[in-house]
Amino acid sequence: RYDRFGPEGVSGGGDPFAGGGLGDIFEAFFGGGGFGGGRSRGPAGPPRGPDLEATATLAFEDAVFGCEHEITVRTAVPCEECSGTGGADGSAPSTCPDCNGAGEVRTVRNSMLGQIMSTQPCRKCSGQGAVVLNPCLACQGDGRVVTDKAFTVDIPAGVDAGSTLRLSGRGAVGPRGGPSGDLYVKIRVRGSDRFERSGVDVLHRLPVTMTQAALGHHIKFETMDGVEDLVISKGTQSGTVQRLKGRGVPHLDGHRRGDLLVEIVVVTPTDLSSEEVAVMQQLAELRGEVVEIPDSGLLSRLRSAFK
Ligand SMILES: [Zn+2]
Ligand SMILES: [Zn+2]
Known part of the structure:
Protein backbone atom coordinates (compact mmCIF):
# COMPACT_ATOMS: atom_id res chain seq x y z
CA ARG A 1 0.00 0.00 0.00
CA PRO A 78 -7.90 22.04 -9.56
CA CYS A 79 -9.45 25.51 -9.91
CA GLU A 80 -13.22 25.24 -9.63
CA GLU A 81 -13.86 28.29 -11.82
CA CYS A 82 -12.29 26.73 -14.92
CA SER A 83 -12.47 23.03 -13.91
CA GLY A 84 -8.70 22.94 -14.01
CA THR A 85 -8.28 23.90 -17.66
CA GLY A 86 -6.88 27.35 -16.92
CA GLY A 87 -9.10 28.87 -19.62
CA ALA A 88 -11.84 31.40 -18.88
CA ASP A 89 -15.22 29.69 -18.41
CA GLY A 90 -13.51 26.33 -18.56
CA SER A 91 -12.39 26.63 -22.16
CA ALA A 92 -9.76 24.10 -23.13
CA PRO A 93 -6.22 25.29 -23.91
CA SER A 94 -5.62 26.09 -27.59
CA THR A 95 -3.04 24.51 -29.81
CA CYS A 96 0.14 26.55 -29.51
CA PRO A 97 0.47 28.78 -32.60
CA ASP A 98 4.28 28.82 -32.45
CA CYS A 99 4.82 25.07 -32.64
CA ASN A 100 1.42 23.95 -33.91
CA GLY A 101 1.07 21.72 -30.88
CA ALA A 102 4.32 19.84 -31.41
CA GLY A 103 5.86 21.27 -28.25
CA GLU A 104 9.16 21.87 -29.99
CA VAL A 105 10.48 24.22 -32.63
CA ARG A 106 12.89 23.30 -35.39
CA THR A 107 15.32 25.83 -36.72
CA VAL A 108 17.38 25.45 -39.86
CA ARG A 109 20.62 27.34 -40.18
CA ASN A 110 22.78 27.57 -43.28
CA SER A 111 26.47 27.18 -42.69
CA MET A 112 29.54 26.45 -44.74
CA LEU A 113 29.04 22.78 -44.01
CA GLY A 114 25.46 22.82 -45.18
CA GLN A 115 22.18 23.10 -43.34
CA ILE A 116 22.19 22.55 -39.59
CA MET A 117 18.87 21.55 -38.06
CA SER A 118 18.23 21.86 -34.37
CA THR A 119 15.19 21.18 -32.24
CA GLN A 120 14.34 23.05 -29.07
CA PRO A 121 11.38 23.03 -26.71
CA CYS A 122 8.86 25.68 -27.73
CA ARG A 123 9.22 28.75 -25.54
CA LYS A 124 5.69 29.99 -25.90
CA CYS A 125 4.08 26.84 -24.50
CA SER A 126 7.08 25.53 -22.51
CA GLY A 127 7.00 22.40 -24.63
CA GLN A 128 3.45 21.53 -23.67
CA GLY A 129 1.97 22.06 -27.14
CA ALA A 130 -0.95 24.11 -25.82
CA VAL A 131 -1.44 27.60 -24.47
CA VAL A 132 -4.23 29.31 -22.59
CA LEU A 133 -5.17 32.31 -24.72
CA ASN A 134 -7.97 33.60 -22.49
CA PRO A 135 -6.85 32.78 -18.95
CA CYS A 136 -9.24 32.12 -16.08
CA LEU A 137 -9.14 35.06 -13.68
CA ALA A 138 -9.41 32.93 -10.55
CA CYS A 139 -6.19 31.01 -11.22
CA GLN A 140 -4.43 33.25 -13.79
CA GLY A 141 -4.55 30.40 -16.28
CA ASP A 142 -2.72 27.92 -14.05
CA GLY A 143 -5.78 25.68 -13.68
CA ARG A 190 5.75 10.83 20.96
CA GLY A 191 7.49 9.29 23.92
CA SER A 192 5.63 7.15 26.44
CA ASP A 193 6.14 7.49 30.17
CA ARG A 194 5.82 3.71 30.59
CA PHE A 195 7.43 2.20 27.52
CA GLU A 196 10.58 2.64 25.52
CA ARG A 197 10.86 1.23 22.05
CA SER A 198 13.80 -0.63 20.57
CA GLY A 199 12.86 -1.81 17.08
CA VAL A 200 10.03 -4.30 17.56
CA ASP A 201 10.74 -4.78 21.26
CA VAL A 202 9.37 -2.57 24.00
CA LEU A 203 11.08 -2.01 27.34
CA HIS A 204 9.45 -1.20 30.66
CA ARG A 205 11.42 -0.56 33.86
CA LEU A 206 9.49 -1.94 36.81
CA PRO A 207 10.52 -0.68 40.25
CA VAL A 208 10.04 -3.22 43.06
CA THR A 209 10.88 -2.88 46.73
CA MET A 210 13.75 -4.68 48.43
CA THR A 211 11.30 -6.89 50.30
CA GLN A 212 9.29 -7.74 47.16
CA ALA A 213 12.48 -8.72 45.34
CA ALA A 214 13.67 -10.83 48.28
CA LEU A 215 10.38 -12.53 49.16
CA GLY A 216 8.82 -12.77 45.69
CA HIS A 217 5.84 -10.81 44.43
CA HIS A 218 2.82 -11.18 42.19
CA ILE A 219 1.36 -8.16 40.42
CA LYS A 220 -1.21 -7.29 37.81
CA PHE A 221 0.97 -5.70 35.16
CA GLU A 222 -0.52 -3.43 32.52
CA THR A 223 0.90 -4.31 29.11
CA MET A 224 -0.08 -2.48 25.91
CA ASP A 225 -2.64 -5.28 25.40
CA GLY A 226 -4.21 -5.09 28.84
CA VAL A 227 -3.56 -6.35 32.35
CA GLU A 228 -1.55 -9.56 32.74
CA ASP A 229 -0.17 -11.53 35.68
CA LEU A 230 3.49 -10.96 36.34
CA VAL A 231 5.37 -13.03 38.89
CA ILE A 232 8.60 -11.75 40.38
CA SER A 233 10.19 -14.82 41.86
CA LYS A 234 11.85 -14.60 45.26
CA GLY A 235 15.46 -13.53 45.18
CA THR A 236 15.14 -11.54 41.96
CA GLN A 237 18.18 -9.34 41.32
CA SER A 238 17.94 -5.78 40.10
CA GLY A 239 18.43 -5.69 36.33
CA THR A 240 16.70 -9.03 35.72
CA VAL A 241 14.66 -8.88 32.51
CA GLN A 242 11.40 -10.75 32.07
CA ARG A 243 10.41 -11.28 28.46
CA LEU A 244 6.69 -11.24 27.63
CA LYS A 245 6.67 -12.94 24.22
CA GLY A 246 4.63 -11.33 21.47
CA ARG A 247 3.64 -8.30 23.55
CA GLY A 248 5.86 -5.89 21.63
CA VAL A 249 5.50 -4.11 18.30
CA PRO A 250 4.08 -5.87 15.20
CA HIS A 251 6.53 -6.48 12.37
CA LEU A 252 5.53 -4.32 9.40
CA ASP A 253 5.66 -7.27 7.02
CA GLY A 254 3.75 -9.92 8.95
CA HIS A 255 1.69 -10.94 11.93
CA ARG A 256 4.55 -11.64 14.31
CA ARG A 257 5.23 -9.22 17.11
CA GLY A 258 8.28 -8.31 19.11
CA ASP A 259 8.49 -8.82 22.87
CA LEU A 260 7.79 -6.72 25.93
CA LEU A 261 10.86 -6.67 28.15
CA VAL A 262 10.21 -5.92 31.81
CA GLU A 263 13.38 -4.91 33.60
CA ILE A 264 13.16 -5.33 37.37
CA VAL A 265 14.68 -2.41 39.24
CA VAL A 266 15.08 -3.06 42.97
CA VAL A 267 14.66 0.19 44.82
CA THR A 268 16.71 0.62 48.00
CA PRO A 269 14.71 2.45 50.68
CA THR A 270 16.08 5.88 51.59
CA ASP A 271 13.59 6.92 54.26
CA LEU A 272 14.00 4.34 57.05
CA SER A 273 12.49 5.17 60.43
CA SER A 274 14.50 4.37 63.55
CA GLU A 275 12.26 1.35 64.12
CA GLU A 276 12.96 0.08 60.59
CA VAL A 277 16.69 0.66 61.07
CA ALA A 278 16.53 -1.52 64.18
CA VAL A 279 14.75 -4.30 62.24
CA MET A 280 17.30 -4.09 59.44
CA GLN A 281 20.17 -4.30 61.87
CA GLN A 282 18.52 -7.32 63.47
CA LEU A 283 18.16 -8.90 60.02
CA ALA A 284 21.81 -8.27 59.28
CA GLU A 285 22.78 -9.92 62.58
CA LEU A 286 20.58 -12.95 61.80
CA ARG A 287 22.26 -13.30 58.41
CA GLY A 288 25.72 -12.77 59.81
CA GLU A 289 26.25 -9.76 57.57
CA VAL A 290 28.78 -7.18 58.73
CA VAL A 291 27.31 -3.69 58.53
CA GLU A 292 29.64 -0.86 59.57
CA ILE A 293 27.36 2.16 59.46
CA PRO A 294 29.55 5.17 58.73
CA ASP A 295 29.00 8.05 61.14
CA SER A 296 28.87 11.59 59.83
CA GLY A 297 32.31 12.34 61.32
CA LEU A 298 33.92 9.57 59.23
CA LEU A 299 32.23 10.87 56.07
CA SER A 300 33.60 14.38 56.52
CA ARG A 301 37.10 13.03 57.36
CA LEU A 302 37.03 10.95 54.14
CA ARG A 303 35.87 13.93 52.10
CA SER A 304 38.68 16.15 53.36
CA ALA A 305 41.21 13.36 52.76
CA PHE A 306 40.25 13.21 49.09
CA LYS A 307 40.56 16.94 48.51
ZN1 LIG B 1 -9.19 28.76 -13.07
ZN1 LIG C 1 4.40 25.82 -28.52
Whole structure:
Protein backbone atom coordinates (compact mmCIF):
# COMPACT_ATOMS: atom_id res chain seq x y z
CA ARG A 1 0.00 0.00 0.00
CA TYR A 2 2.82 2.38 0.83
CA ASP A 3 6.40 2.69 -0.18
CA ARG A 4 8.47 3.08 2.92
CA PHE A 5 11.73 4.88 3.31
CA GLY A 6 14.22 4.99 6.10
CA PRO A 7 15.28 8.21 7.77
CA GLU A 8 17.50 9.00 4.78
CA GLY A 9 14.90 7.91 2.25
CA VAL A 10 13.59 11.31 1.37
CA SER A 11 16.16 14.00 1.63
CA GLY A 12 16.36 17.48 0.32
CA GLY A 13 12.68 17.55 -0.47
CA GLY A 14 12.01 20.50 1.73
CA ASP A 15 8.78 22.33 1.89
CA PRO A 16 8.28 24.18 -1.38
CA PHE A 17 5.74 26.40 0.34
CA ALA A 18 7.77 27.39 3.37
CA GLY A 19 7.60 31.11 3.93
CA GLY A 20 6.41 33.73 1.50
CA GLY A 21 2.97 34.65 0.31
CA LEU A 22 0.83 33.44 -2.51
CA GLY A 23 3.25 34.75 -5.13
CA ASP A 24 6.05 32.55 -3.84
CA ILE A 25 3.73 29.59 -3.76
CA PHE A 26 2.79 30.01 -7.39
CA GLU A 27 6.42 30.43 -8.31
CA ALA A 28 7.17 27.22 -6.51
CA PHE A 29 4.52 25.47 -8.55
CA PHE A 30 5.67 26.92 -11.84
CA GLY A 31 9.24 26.13 -10.98
CA GLY A 32 8.30 22.55 -10.17
CA GLY A 33 7.47 21.68 -13.76
CA GLY A 34 11.01 20.86 -14.66
CA PHE A 35 11.87 21.39 -18.30
CA GLY A 36 15.57 20.94 -17.77
CA GLY A 37 16.37 17.60 -19.28
CA GLY A 38 16.07 16.39 -22.83
CA ARG A 39 12.65 15.31 -23.98
CA SER A 40 11.39 12.91 -26.53
CA ARG A 41 9.57 14.33 -29.53
CA GLY A 42 6.00 15.49 -29.30
CA PRO A 43 4.22 17.74 -26.85
CA ALA A 44 4.92 17.06 -23.22
CA GLY A 45 1.41 17.88 -22.05
CA PRO A 46 0.77 19.53 -18.71
CA PRO A 47 3.55 18.80 -16.21
CA ARG A 48 3.12 16.70 -13.10
CA GLY A 49 2.46 18.55 -9.85
CA PRO A 50 5.17 18.70 -7.18
CA ASP A 51 5.61 16.15 -4.41
CA LEU A 52 4.63 17.37 -0.97
CA GLU A 53 5.94 16.56 2.45
CA ALA A 54 4.00 16.45 5.70
CA THR A 55 4.69 15.23 9.22
CA ALA A 56 2.45 12.96 11.27
CA THR A 57 3.13 13.01 15.01
CA LEU A 58 1.70 9.87 16.56
CA ALA A 59 1.02 8.74 20.10
CA PHE A 60 3.32 5.88 21.14
CA GLU A 61 0.65 3.19 21.02
CA ASP A 62 -0.86 4.49 17.76
CA ALA A 63 2.48 3.79 16.09
CA VAL A 64 2.51 0.31 17.64
CA PHE A 65 -1.02 -0.70 16.69
CA GLY A 66 -1.62 1.56 13.67
CA CYS A 67 -4.35 4.17 13.38
CA GLU A 68 -6.06 6.60 11.11
CA HIS A 69 -4.29 9.92 11.41
CA GLU A 70 -5.54 13.20 10.02
CA ILE A 71 -3.08 15.68 8.57
CA THR A 72 -3.64 18.99 6.85
CA VAL A 73 -1.42 19.84 3.92
CA ARG A 74 -1.02 23.09 2.00
CA THR A 75 -1.44 21.90 -1.55
CA ALA A 76 -2.75 22.76 -5.02
CA VAL A 77 -6.15 21.56 -6.19
CA PRO A 78 -7.90 22.04 -9.56
CA CYS A 79 -9.45 25.51 -9.91
CA GLU A 80 -13.22 25.24 -9.63
CA GLU A 81 -13.86 28.29 -11.82
CA CYS A 82 -12.29 26.73 -14.92
CA SER A 83 -12.47 23.03 -13.91
CA GLY A 84 -8.70 22.94 -14.01
CA THR A 85 -8.28 23.90 -17.66
CA GLY A 86 -6.88 27.35 -16.92
CA GLY A 87 -9.10 28.87 -19.62
CA ALA A 88 -11.84 31.40 -18.88
CA ASP A 89 -15.22 29.69 -18.41
CA GLY A 90 -13.51 26.33 -18.56
CA SER A 91 -12.39 26.63 -22.16
CA ALA A 92 -9.76 24.10 -23.13
CA PRO A 93 -6.22 25.29 -23.91
CA SER A 94 -5.62 26.09 -27.59
CA THR A 95 -3.04 24.51 -29.81
CA CYS A 96 0.14 26.55 -29.51
CA PRO A 97 0.47 28.78 -32.60
CA ASP A 98 4.28 28.82 -32.45
CA CYS A 99 4.82 25.07 -32.64
CA ASN A 100 1.42 23.95 -33.91
CA GLY A 101 1.07 21.72 -30.88
CA ALA A 102 4.32 19.84 -31.41
CA GLY A 103 5.86 21.27 -28.25
CA GLU A 104 9.16 21.87 -29.99
CA VAL A 105 10.48 24.22 -32.63
CA ARG A 106 12.89 23.30 -35.39
CA THR A 107 15.32 25.83 -36.72
CA VAL A 108 17.38 25.45 -39.86
CA ARG A 109 20.62 27.34 -40.18
CA ASN A 110 22.78 27.57 -43.28
CA SER A 111 26.47 27.18 -42.69
CA MET A 112 29.54 26.45 -44.74
CA LEU A 113 29.04 22.78 -44.01
CA GLY A 114 25.46 22.82 -45.18
CA GLN A 115 22.18 23.10 -43.34
CA ILE A 116 22.19 22.55 -39.59
CA MET A 117 18.87 21.55 -38.06
CA SER A 118 18.23 21.86 -34.37
CA THR A 119 15.19 21.18 -32.24
CA GLN A 120 14.34 23.05 -29.07
CA PRO A 121 11.38 23.03 -26.71
CA CYS A 122 8.86 25.68 -27.73
CA ARG A 123 9.22 28.75 -25.54
CA LYS A 124 5.69 29.99 -25.90
CA CYS A 125 4.08 26.84 -24.50
CA SER A 126 7.08 25.53 -22.51
CA GLY A 127 7.00 22.40 -24.63
CA GLN A 128 3.45 21.53 -23.67
CA GLY A 129 1.97 22.06 -27.14
CA ALA A 130 -0.95 24.11 -25.82
CA VAL A 131 -1.44 27.60 -24.47
CA VAL A 132 -4.23 29.31 -22.59
CA LEU A 133 -5.17 32.31 -24.72
CA ASN A 134 -7.97 33.60 -22.49
CA PRO A 135 -6.85 32.78 -18.95
CA CYS A 136 -9.24 32.12 -16.08
CA LEU A 137 -9.14 35.06 -13.68
CA ALA A 138 -9.41 32.93 -10.55
CA CYS A 139 -6.19 31.01 -11.22
CA GLN A 140 -4.43 33.25 -13.79
CA GLY A 141 -4.55 30.40 -16.28
CA ASP A 142 -2.72 27.92 -14.05
CA GLY A 143 -5.78 25.68 -13.68
CA ARG A 144 -5.27 25.20 -9.94
CA VAL A 145 -5.42 27.06 -6.67
CA VAL A 146 -3.56 26.73 -3.39
CA THR A 147 -5.54 25.54 -0.38
CA ASP A 148 -5.28 23.57 2.86
CA LYS A 149 -6.49 20.03 2.37
CA ALA A 150 -7.11 17.41 5.05
CA PHE A 151 -6.05 13.81 4.52
CA THR A 152 -6.77 10.77 6.61
CA VAL A 153 -3.60 8.71 6.55
CA ASP A 154 -3.84 5.00 7.27
CA ILE A 155 -0.89 4.44 9.60
CA PRO A 156 0.26 0.80 9.43
CA ALA A 157 0.86 -1.01 12.74
CA GLY A 158 4.52 -1.13 13.72
CA VAL A 159 5.61 2.06 11.97
CA ASP A 160 8.59 3.67 13.67
CA ALA A 161 9.81 7.20 14.13
CA GLY A 162 11.92 8.45 11.25
CA SER A 163 10.22 6.41 8.55
CA THR A 164 8.33 8.00 5.68
CA LEU A 165 5.13 6.87 3.98
CA ARG A 166 4.58 7.69 0.34
CA LEU A 167 1.00 8.31 -0.75
CA SER A 168 1.08 8.02 -4.51
CA GLY A 169 -0.78 10.75 -6.38
CA ARG A 170 -1.80 12.60 -3.20
CA GLY A 171 0.58 15.51 -3.75
CA ALA A 172 -0.21 18.80 -5.48
CA VAL A 173 -2.08 18.61 -8.77
CA GLY A 174 -0.21 19.70 -11.92
CA PRO A 175 -1.15 22.85 -13.86
CA ARG A 176 -4.04 22.68 -16.34
CA GLY A 177 -5.04 19.12 -15.55
CA GLY A 178 -1.51 17.77 -15.11
CA PRO A 179 -1.14 14.67 -12.93
CA SER A 180 -0.61 14.98 -9.17
CA GLY A 181 2.69 14.50 -7.42
CA ASP A 182 3.11 12.26 -4.39
CA LEU A 183 2.64 13.04 -0.72
CA TYR A 184 5.42 11.99 1.64
CA VAL A 185 4.40 11.67 5.27
CA LYS A 186 7.26 11.66 7.77
CA ILE A 187 6.50 9.80 10.97
CA ARG A 188 7.26 11.18 14.40
CA VAL A 189 6.34 9.29 17.55
CA ARG A 190 5.75 10.83 20.96
CA GLY A 191 7.49 9.29 23.92
CA SER A 192 5.63 7.15 26.44
CA ASP A 193 6.14 7.49 30.17
CA ARG A 194 5.82 3.71 30.59
CA PHE A 195 7.43 2.20 27.52
CA GLU A 196 10.58 2.64 25.52
CA ARG A 197 10.86 1.23 22.05
CA SER A 198 13.80 -0.63 20.57
CA GLY A 199 12.86 -1.81 17.08
CA VAL A 200 10.03 -4.30 17.56
CA ASP A 201 10.74 -4.78 21.26
CA VAL A 202 9.37 -2.57 24.00
CA LEU A 203 11.08 -2.01 27.34
CA HIS A 204 9.45 -1.20 30.66
CA ARG A 205 11.42 -0.56 33.86
CA LEU A 206 9.49 -1.94 36.81
CA PRO A 207 10.52 -0.68 40.25
CA VAL A 208 10.04 -3.22 43.06
CA THR A 209 10.88 -2.88 46.73
CA MET A 210 13.75 -4.68 48.43
CA THR A 211 11.30 -6.89 50.30
CA GLN A 212 9.29 -7.74 47.16
CA ALA A 213 12.48 -8.72 45.34
CA ALA A 214 13.67 -10.83 48.28
CA LEU A 215 10.38 -12.53 49.16
CA GLY A 216 8.82 -12.77 45.69
CA HIS A 217 5.84 -10.81 44.43
CA HIS A 218 2.82 -11.18 42.19
CA ILE A 219 1.36 -8.16 40.42
CA LYS A 220 -1.21 -7.29 37.81
CA PHE A 221 0.97 -5.70 35.16
CA GLU A 222 -0.52 -3.43 32.52
CA THR A 223 0.90 -4.31 29.11
CA MET A 224 -0.08 -2.48 25.91
CA ASP A 225 -2.64 -5.28 25.40
CA GLY A 226 -4.21 -5.09 28.84
CA VAL A 227 -3.56 -6.35 32.35
CA GLU A 228 -1.55 -9.56 32.74
CA ASP A 229 -0.17 -11.53 35.68
CA LEU A 230 3.49 -10.96 36.34
CA VAL A 231 5.37 -13.03 38.89
CA ILE A 232 8.60 -11.75 40.38
CA SER A 233 10.19 -14.82 41.86
CA LYS A 234 11.85 -14.60 45.26
CA GLY A 235 15.46 -13.53 45.18
CA THR A 236 15.14 -11.54 41.96
CA GLN A 237 18.18 -9.34 41.32
CA SER A 238 17.94 -5.78 40.10
CA GLY A 239 18.43 -5.69 36.33
CA THR A 240 16.70 -9.03 35.72
CA VAL A 241 14.66 -8.88 32.51
CA GLN A 242 11.40 -10.75 32.07
CA ARG A 243 10.41 -11.28 28.46
CA LEU A 244 6.69 -11.24 27.63
CA LYS A 245 6.67 -12.94 24.22
CA GLY A 246 4.63 -11.33 21.47
CA ARG A 247 3.64 -8.30 23.55
CA GLY A 248 5.86 -5.89 21.63
CA VAL A 249 5.50 -4.11 18.30
CA PRO A 250 4.08 -5.87 15.20
CA HIS A 251 6.53 -6.48 12.37
CA LEU A 252 5.53 -4.32 9.40
CA ASP A 253 5.66 -7.27 7.02
CA GLY A 254 3.75 -9.92 8.95
CA HIS A 255 1.69 -10.94 11.93
CA ARG A 256 4.55 -11.64 14.31
CA ARG A 257 5.23 -9.22 17.11
CA GLY A 258 8.28 -8.31 19.11
CA ASP A 259 8.49 -8.82 22.87
CA LEU A 260 7.79 -6.72 25.93
CA LEU A 261 10.86 -6.67 28.15
CA VAL A 262 10.21 -5.92 31.81
CA GLU A 263 13.38 -4.91 33.60
CA ILE A 264 13.16 -5.33 37.37
CA VAL A 265 14.68 -2.41 39.24
CA VAL A 266 15.08 -3.06 42.97
CA VAL A 267 14.66 0.19 44.82
CA THR A 268 16.71 0.62 48.00
CA PRO A 269 14.71 2.45 50.68
CA THR A 270 16.08 5.88 51.59
CA ASP A 271 13.59 6.92 54.26
CA LEU A 272 14.00 4.34 57.05
CA SER A 273 12.49 5.17 60.43
CA SER A 274 14.50 4.37 63.55
CA GLU A 275 12.26 1.35 64.12
CA GLU A 276 12.96 0.08 60.59
CA VAL A 277 16.69 0.66 61.07
CA ALA A 278 16.53 -1.52 64.18
CA VAL A 279 14.75 -4.30 62.24
CA MET A 280 17.30 -4.09 59.44
CA GLN A 281 20.17 -4.30 61.87
CA GLN A 282 18.52 -7.32 63.47
CA LEU A 283 18.16 -8.90 60.02
CA ALA A 284 21.81 -8.27 59.28
CA GLU A 285 22.78 -9.92 62.58
CA LEU A 286 20.58 -12.95 61.80
CA ARG A 287 22.26 -13.30 58.41
CA GLY A 288 25.72 -12.77 59.81
CA GLU A 289 26.25 -9.76 57.57
CA VAL A 290 28.78 -7.18 58.73
CA VAL A 291 27.31 -3.69 58.53
CA GLU A 292 29.64 -0.86 59.57
CA ILE A 293 27.36 2.16 59.46
CA PRO A 294 29.55 5.17 58.73
CA ASP A 295 29.00 8.05 61.14
CA SER A 296 28.87 11.59 59.83
CA GLY A 297 32.31 12.34 61.32
CA LEU A 298 33.92 9.57 59.23
CA LEU A 299 32.23 10.87 56.07
CA SER A 300 33.60 14.38 56.52
CA ARG A 301 37.10 13.03 57.36
CA LEU A 302 37.03 10.95 54.14
CA ARG A 303 35.87 13.93 52.10
CA SER A 304 38.68 16.15 53.36
CA ALA A 305 41.21 13.36 52.76
CA PHE A 306 40.25 13.21 49.09
CA LYS A 307 40.56 16.94 48.51
ZN1 LIG B 1 -9.19 28.76 -13.07
ZN1 LIG C 1 4.40 25.82 -28.52
